[in-house]
Amino acid sequence: MKTSISKIPGKHIAMTIIFLVSIVAFKGCKDDDEETVTSGPAANEVWMQNSKFSPASRTVSVNTTVKWINKDGFDHNVVSDSALFDSGIIAAGTSFSRTFSTAGTYPYTCTLHSNMTGVIIVQ
16 A cells, blocks of 8 residues: 555654754754864873873973873873883873973883883983
8 A cells, every 4th residue: 555645644744854854953963061082192192091002102392291191991000111200090081291301212111001111202
């Protein structure tokens, strides 16, 4: 049995159109509380994510502050191989920052997860 569009009551057509328009309008809206999604760390950031430092190597200029951000759901730390800095525990969702005022190469490790290593190169 075929139903032609002319047999559908006008009220149903109007409701269908309103529904479709509201879907299209809603998809274009952004909630003010939505967080902006980024594709990776900013220029002076290192993320601790998936039990890795990302990026594992970061090159910065003298007097740059580097910020390590814990994106995992568990603790990490950032400890300089030369004992120059030690972040202490960096809980999930928190960060640690350090300013590098001297050129050099600064390897570091998460001592809680020894497979996590990285390096800051200051030029």
